[in-house]
Amino acid sequence: MMQSSPLGVLTVGHSTRPIAEFMSLLTSHGVTRLTDVRTVPRSRHNPQFNLDTLPLSLKQAGIAYEHIAGLGGFRRTYPGSPNMGWRNISFRGYADYMQTPEFAENLAVLIEKARHDRVALMCAEAVPWRCHRSLIADALVVHGVCVEEIISEKRLQAHKLTPFAKVDGLVITYPPENSDT
Template identity: 55%
Template sequence: MALLPTIWTIGHSTRPIGEFIELLRAHSINLLVDVRTVPRSGHNPQFNSETLAETLREASLTYLHMPALGGLRKARKDSSNDGWRNASFRGYADYMQQDEFRNALEALMTHGRQGSLA
């Protein structure tokens, strides 16, 4: 069995971009995988995908957008995940059962085996 990679999580909140980059560096993360379905922030434009990718590149870090891992999924009418009261969570649980999600998760794990990522 292949070793499972360590995949860190991070959120940008309202922090300055420099602080965000320092958090990545503090954990030796060299690849940031953006799983947001809509990779934009109305209040923090430094975290819009184009700006973030460029800033990370300038800091010798890599940016990868993987929206196939993101949220905003609709629940199926025939959902078997009826334990979720929140329709968004139920929709994501339904989506996690599809090949598109499994393929994206496997791609994420492959990246994780090649280096430290968040």
Template identity: 50%
Template sequence: MNAPFFTIGHSTRPLAEFAGLLKESEIEMLVDVRSIPRSRTHPQFNLDTLPASLCAQGVAYAHIAALGGRRGRRNTDQLSPNTYWTHPAFRNYADYALGEPFREALEALLDLGREQRCAIMCSEAVWWRCHRRIVADYLLARGETVLHIMGPHQVRPATLTPEALPQPDGTVIYPEASAKPRATPN
């Protein structure tokens, strides 16, 4: 059985607290899924300092930019199949996740997860306001276990977003509730 994947947001935490959360969940590899791996207000999480700080704690670091958020609108005339997401940032990311760059990056993440216990990190404290929730949906749709690190002694199991529809090709779409196929009544 594969080790579970974890998600975490660095938020405003001091590095020692953040490292403690990783240690508590026995994380061996932190996978940074920020498009821009830096923080003006919390430089302890910048790409030029974080890997060395984590290494000193026995945690490896990888940055997978292709899993990063902040995606623009798709350049297509086709309507988005992800109309469940009313916030443009989530819809844009869900649309981006349908493409090859995301698929390749997800495979790289899965490969890392086969080798060591991984946590994916972004800056947002809570998973439900972050693109990590869509990455988690893709992992869950692949049969992986995902847990959200919320704080000390607070790890919650991830569940598939209610409107998520895993597709045969491995993608996940998020149609509006009214567009989602339902069982016919008896």
């Protein structure tokens, strides 16, 4: 039986790119499915990435589109959060959300899609470490998925687990760095 290649997911931020440049990034890396993890799949300043326009551009390039709202950002933190290592309240809120069954279910959907397609996970922010997709990437890595950020048409950069992340099986938390937990 032939050995399959490791499971992988790409990530990308659409930023302010023209649609042709964005499509070129995706096609140069063989993307067959774009998974949109924006909570609200639209952009006031970059309408080429709106829900009513982006899927058509992707379809013309032979790339499937899906929006997984259950992986979207803008989550709230809660008292007693195990993720106090995040000073950024938005990231802490997302890390708290990562402890929920809803997140686990949506992550499982993404992983299943990656078994059949070359998936690129998309959000708006150009810089991955300023975006919640870096936390999704951490969760994917913990699940044994190779994650790479699309840097250019010719370059991918491997995702590295957030340095202060603590992993217990498939559970990832971000405690304060001076914590014994």
